[in-house]
Amino acid sequence: MNKYILVTGGAGYIGSHTVVELLANGYKVVIVDNLVNSSYDAVARIEYICQQKVPFFNVDIMDYEALSQVFREYDIGGVIHFAALKAVGESTKIPLEYYTNNITGTINLVRVMKEHDVKTIVFSSSATVYGDATRFENMIPIPEECPTGPTNPYGRTKLMIEQILCDVQKADRSWRAAILRYFNPMGAHPSGLLGEDPLGIPNNLLPYLAQVAVGRREKLNVFGNDYDSHDGTPIRDYVHVVDLAKGHIAALAYLSKLESGNGLYREWNLGTGMGSTVFDVYNAFCKSIGRELPFEVVGRRDGDVLNLTARPTRANSELEWSAKLSVEQACTDLWNWTTLNPFGFQLKNYGWKIFEENGKSSYASRLHTVSFPESEFLVSVANYGATIQDISMKGKSMVLGFDSLEEYQQSSNPFFGATIGRFANRIGSSRFSLDGSEYKLSVNENNRTCLHGGINGFDKQMFLGPVVTFSEADKEFLLEFILMDQDGNNGFPSDLVCKVKYKISAGKVKIEYSAEIPSSSKSDSTIVNLTNHTYFLLGDAEISKVHVQTETNEILSVDGELLPTGLTEKVSDLLLEGVILADQAYDNCFVVEKNGCQLDTRKQPLMKHLEALSSTKDVKLEVASTEPCFQFYTGDGVNTEAFGPRSGFCVEPGRFIDAINSEKWKSQVILRKGEVYGSIIEYSFT
Amino acid sequence: MNKYILVTGGAGYIGSHTVVELLANGYKVVIVDNLVNSSYDAVARIEYICQQKVPFFNVDIMDYEALSQVFREYDIGGVIHFAALKAVGESTKIPLEYYTNNITGTINLVRVMKEHDVKTIVFSSSATVYGDATRFENMIPIPEECPTGPTNPYGRTKLMIEQILCDVQKADRSWRAAILRYFNPMGAHPSGLLGEDPLGIPNNLLPYLAQVAVGRREKLNVFGNDYDSHDGTPIRDYVHVVDLAKGHIAALAYLSKLESGNGLYREWNLGTGMGSTVFDVYNAFCKSIGRELPFEVVGRRDGDVLNLTARPTRANSELEWSAKLSVEQACTDLWNWTTLNPFGFQLKNYGWKIFEENGKSSYASRLHTVSFPESEFLVSVANYGATIQDISMKGKSMVLGFDSLEEYQQSSNPFFGATIGRFANRIGSSRFSLDGSEYKLSVNENNRTCLHGGINGFDKQMFLGPVVTFSEADKEFLLEFILMDQDGNNGFPSDLVCKVKYKISAGKVKIEYSAEIPSSSKSDSTIVNLTNHTYFLLGDAEISKVHVQTETNEILSVDGELLPTGLTEKVSDLLLEGVILADQAYDNCFVVEKNGCQLDTRKQPLMKHLEALSSTKDVKLEVASTEPCFQFYTGDGVNTEAFGPRSGFCVEPGRFIDAINSEKWKSQVILRKGEVYGSIIEYSFT
Structure with missing residues (x-):
């Protein structure tokens, strides 16, 4: 093997x-x-x-x-x-x-x-x-x-x-x-x-039936009912x-x-x-979908034989x-496949392209775009970091992103749109202890701190997938990415399977995170804190022009290394009024729920964190999540070729900073085999 | 069609x-x-x-x-x-x-x-x-x-x-x-x-038998004699x-x-x-060659069937x-093929290469080389002009030639080694009349004379072939070239088929010319005079060093245009003694047989024209032919990049200069449909 x-x-x-x-x-x-x-x-x-x-x-x-x-x-x-x-x-x-x-x-x-x-x-x-x-x-x-x-x-x-x-x-x-x-x-x-x-007209019976069932074809053509079988159709x-x-x-x-x-x-x-006749299968399929489908008996097909x-x-x-599996099972599975994918792998208003600059045509790195033509809403997500590369409305980009993978891979990239993991925000001294073991993480800030999961964080890995489907009922695309993070990567213990699901409807991007330690993992506990690091600008020239209003002005007090002291304080009330002063830099953790949270917050109601209104007042962003706090960052450290400081602001819902090193917060981030970490973030644009 | x-x-x-x-x-x-x-x-x-x-x-x-x-x-x-x-x-x-x-x-x-x-x-x-x-x-x-x-x-x-x-x-x-x-x-x-x-071991019966017959294979393997046929071999x-x-x-x-x-x-x-069995064919073949061949019955061959x-x-x-044709006929034809070509198209000591300079790999232009390793005698002939490109002995070249087709195609090429036709030597005023018609030929000398067949003479055409065979009895290669010269080319009437056969043995190159008007030709008469234009040097540095002795010192008297007056004269007796003075230029027609010749001289005995001895006395050339005269030329007009004046001398046996315009000589050169023009030239090196 x-x-x-x-x-x-x-x-x-x-x-x-x-x-x-x-x-x-x-x-x-x-x-x-x-x-x-x-x-x-x-x-x-x-x-x-x-x-x-x-x-x-x-x-x-x-x-x-x-x-x-x-x-x-x-x-x-x-x-x-x-x-x-x-x-x-x-x-x-x-x-x-x-x-x-x-x-x-x-x-x-x-x-x-x-x-x-x-x-x-x-x-x-x-x-x-x-x-x-x-x-x-x-x-x-x-x-x-x-x-x-x-x-x-x-x-x-x-x-x-x-x-x-x-x-x-x-x-x-x-x-x-x-x-x-x-x-x-x-x-x-x-x-x-x-x-x-x-592609084209299916030549096999069940796919054809399925296309009739979803309305993609008018009726089943039965090629001859004059064969020597119990119902005249070929066996x-x-x-x-x-x-x-x-x-x-x-x-x-x-x-x-x-x-x-x-x-x-x-x-x-x-x-x-x-053996089953065409009508046997037809009947089994109709039974499995619970209704009769139209058919027409037409002439025999060249090359067909009786049995x-x-x-x-x-x-x-x-x-x-x-x-082992029956015709009925096949019908059920086919119908399941068909309802989830009525047009097979083809999906209207979804497309992808290879997202690679250096001439290599690697399918691992793709850029996926879903669009809602009526509302001119478009979202692009890359396999690289399961990164939101673009969210645009009426042709205007709401967020910061690069046009090439190469730019994302440069060290100056300040986590634009990326999925942040295995542990978002900072971990003090890049160390933590868990179940009696001490772990030293990769250091990628100030020679001391492990920021956003370390040197080889989720933002720098190729996610697998996505599985892309569209729910006709909800008018919602679902893009499911998955990442297998290895035990030891950046110093974290245990293998981790992380899923990132983007649910995208007109004007709305909902991100659902989940993570589990697979049963195959040798270690059986780790720490997790996931978020998304999109920089918003809402089409404005600079963030000071955007009216940004937080739901709270209570933040975690931090020391010189931006690590929490355990206390909270209030920032200027101006933020509650939507004003970011031109000279005011924020990189603060705003507390929405002082009591913290469970490991999996997905069952919690979404809490509004912030809303922002473009200077032209034609775009409003609301950020909500199931998480107890969010980091608000005015991007003062941004320094790329295309974008400078304060080109956008970030809202990063997640767990409390360095929670693993706090007795009262650590339960929010410790994941053990058999448990599930989960959270939801939602961006709404109106 | x-x-x-x-x-x-x-x-x-x-x-x-x-x-x-x-x-x-x-x-x-x-x-x-x-x-x-x-x-x-x-x-x-x-x-x-x-x-x-x-x-x-x-x-x-x-x-x-x-x-x-x-x-x-x-x-x-x-x-x-x-x-x-x-x-x-x-x-x-x-x-x-x-x-x-x-x-x-x-x-x-x-x-x-x-x-x-x-x-x-x-x-x-x-x-x-x-x-x-x-x-x-x-x-x-x-x-x-x-x-x-x-x-x-x-x-x-x-x-x-x-x-x-x-x-x-x-x-x-x-x-x-x-x-x-x-x-x-x-x-x-x-x-x-x-x-x-x-190539390799023949898989078919007759070729195998033929190879046994010529001694290339030891015996015929009969694959099974236990089939259900009259003699047990497959049908x-x-x-x-x-x-x-x-x-x-x-x-x-x-x-x-x-x-x-x-x-x-x-x-x-x-x-x-x-149907015929293997033994039926074996017997027919043995009968056609007049002797029994060895055979051995071996096991059946995979995939063979009875009938x-x-x-x-x-x-x-x-x-x-x-x-229409019988097995016996096939045996006869096969044996004929085999005796002429005992090793098929492969011939020991014969090879060819593409003779083309400009990157085009045209098989039409090839350079054919036969060699006699024992005597270190080697002759190369090109399709272009059926030209003798080289004759060498013991690694020393006896003649002048170029290494590339390109050089041969340059206008400065003074007919090096070429076949000269349709009409060798000069035709006065480029005109002649035949059977009541007047013909104007292409002019390529002094704006007046047609020299060596004109602008597009045989020397500039690709000959087809050669058919190359080797006679074991005579230890002689035969290279047969053919050229189809079109009616009207250079102004000559009638299509003409010209064959040039090089018979090459150790130290000897015998050239046989023949020409006929094909039955398909619209016109039915023309004029012909063929020769070869090799420049000899015998490995010496200059021709004055070579001892060149003619058999006669009687030449045709010529006028200012080098055309014959009808009279003869004697040149210096020095030539009979083998001396070419350094300042003495010859371009003269030496008369060997005053009475001229028939149209086809091939049945005539060869007459010695000239012998030449290299200054080192280790090479002697004898030129003989069946022709009544020969042009002797000291190459004073030669002016190419590689060769200058007097780099070699020519001996060009043929018919009298401008014979068509002389009543007493014209019969030597007039060819009518049904007749054959022929001549032989022989160069012997010892």
Whole structure:
């Protein structure tokens, strides 16, 4: 398991589910996908689901050099090969594209494998290679011994690849080639985050039904009801995609159990052994969504045959694999996927671009933008620090941000828009003790203090995800980021899984933080304090022009190192009146709730912290949170190329400064395994 | 017929024979070949045989861009696709190379065709696609309807390509795809100039037998004599390669007869319908060479089957094609080919390189070198002007020559080593009359005279060929060049086909010229006078040091324009004594045979003209010819960057100066259709 499994087409339907199963089974995975018929969002969601980074390369398997580079970069132990065009109907119309992509592509892949001495391949084949198995006696359910005879170019590409792999293995017996002949994959990941997302008109039954159900298509076309089945529609062997994905793990395991030096070429059917007609599936789906869907019986489709039910006994016995999930389960999972993602990975008014300056096209760093065209409200969030790069209204930016990742990565970046963690604000002497252990944190201020989590804080890490969905009911986008912070990073104990969810509706950005110590963590306690470090300006020229009114003027008294003395004091009442004097610098913790808070404040009501009105009086910002205090900062230390001091002000709701080193406050920030840290911040613009 | 037929693999065995047939049938041809398993010499010989230039590109069909460039450059009307790896046995050992070259290559080719809207293809398939047809009842002889089932990777590549073309044609009915399933090609071109030249061990029976016959292989391996045939060896349908080549013409003609817009995909067997066993062929071959050859029966070969005899009735009736030539004829032709070319296109001590300076890799311009290592004698001849670029002995050059084509192409080049034609020496006033017509030639001397054939003389044209062979008996290389000079070039009437044959043995270069007016010429008479314009120096520093002794001191008297007065005179007797005075310039026509000569002097005995001895006395040159006179020139007008005046002397045997304008001499140079001009020049070095 030390070597990587390279998955071609790993962003696709079956590919993405297989990657999830591989990761769940401890395999390391590299994904190669040209994204021609798939979406990178699937990869982002795999990473989110599996809570780990998965190397991804936007490489076409036709590109020998680029593919070879991946093999040089990663120690590949085997390949699961999905990448292919896969629509039967389309293949009869543009066969050359099918032969090019599927055959030339596979030959190329195998050549690269050979060059790098990688000789294990699991190949995504299809029951289509059998063609009309009813032309023989006693061949339903179809065994692997059934003579092949595909009736369309797609099926022929699959059979040719089988033959090529067979010949390659015959010539060099050390090759291990597992041919998995899929019957009809259906369903989706139970998380609702992965599923089939055919671009254009879906060629498979369930996705089509789902699109009818969400109103994206008018009705189901039933291609022929004059077949020799119980209801006249063709019989297929529908297998849940998660079952199918597990078949690949079983095949890999089987190949790895061969004696050293021994090779193999063998085909296995992956099917349930149970046939269902088009109407059977139609009925199951209608039942699972609770209503009848329109359909129309149209003519037979070129290349379709009556019955393709598998005899899966070879896979059952040899691979110790069998399909467990029912057609009903598949319908339920598909419907879950569809309601969460009615247009698959495509989302209206959401888009992303690579956010990278130095020419490398790394999908890990992206900039995600959601927009509300009617109210001209737009929010951009980067994977880097799960940073709010922009919030704009009517074309005017409300916040400070950079146009390039490079600028964010400069040391002069004063945490613009970033997620702050593992511990926001200052920790005195960069030290704390917890459960009898003393921890020394990384120092990044005045040679003494640990500020905002230290040198390699959350603001400087690439968050995984986001999972982006849209709630039609709430007219709200949800962007879910996740970060796995390692035990020892910046000196903090325990692994930490931190989720940052942006709920964005017209004029409103609501941020929900949560953090947990994963069960796999060796240590089982740590400290957490999370916030967002956006600099607001509301389109004004300078902050002194903005009318900024806090809800309280009580602040924590601090010493010369800006650490709390335990006392509070009042600042000028001018702030309650909305006035920031031009010469008045603030970097103070305003107390909203003297009594502090629980570890997870998300159940608490939102408390208004501050409101700000632009000088033109056309923009009002309200900041609220579930947190007991907020740091108010007038940005006097800002000194970047693009922005100078007092270019914006920050409102950073969170826990009390250095709470871990205060007996009365420390319970706010100590997180133990099994517990959940949580908080909510909301920015409202009107 | 206005468009070109692109032939992939046109330098190969069947490809080259097909190109010859295409040209013979009036098609224009472009050859594309990567020369991986073939030789450019085949192309040179095609051009020699067909007496025309054939565009050639050293392009791999895997290279989309380079292939596409050929389609842009030439107006291609259809493709005959041979390019492929083709050895059954090898295909089981390196299947991936077979799939890459054959499948990926063909897909690439078809994509390029599609891009350029070329939709006619004749595909070189194989009877191997049927596999063991004896597995069915009543399938011998094999009809096209026989189910396919190739038993080796090579056969599978052929079948896959058929299927790909079939699907492409189904998707776009305007494609015209003729699938020609060859049975067993054998034999060679009756000229003896083209044949099978397998690199490495031949995989086919006759080439193997031939190699045994010439002693290149020890014995024939008979792969199994336990088959169910009359003598236990497998039965094949051997078809003469010339018959096979003609099948492609028939297929093209068939496709072109389809109604406009109509397409077709159809397979045709190309076979005789008559099966022969391995021993049948063995016996026929032994009979044709008049002796028994050693053989050994070894084990069966992987992938071989008992019987692959064709039922060729579909090709007989639809294509109106049938095999005409017998196995015996094939054996005879093969033996002819083999004796002329015992090592195929490879020839020991012969090599060539591209002779081109400007980065263009044009195979039309090559420099051919033959050598006799024992005597350290080496001769290099270029296609450009069929020019002797070098004659060297023991590392010392005997003649003047340039290292680059560029230098030869400069106007200052004083005809170094070139073939001089159509009319050597001067023609007075650049005019002559013939059969009542007056001809004005191109002027290239003193604004008045036509020297050495004019501005675009033979010296400045690319000769086709050479055909290079070696006679073991005479220890002599033969390099045969050919030039088709057009009617009107330089003002001369009639097309002219000129052959220049260099017979080179150790220390000797014998040049044989011949010229004829082709039957296709519109005019039917012209004038000819051919010679070679080598400058000799024999390794000396200047010609005055060389002892040069003429056989005669009688020269033609000339006027101020160096044209003959009709009288003769004597030059200094010093020349008979071998002395060229340092200040004495010669450019004189020495008369060897006052009575002149016939049009073709080749049957005449060689007459010694001159001998020369180097100052060191270690090299002696003798020049002899069948010609009545020779121009002796001391090179006083030479003025190139590398060589100045008197850097070498010339001996140019030929006809009398301006003979066409002299009543008593003109018969020496007038050539009429049906007649042959001929002469021989010999340089001997000792």
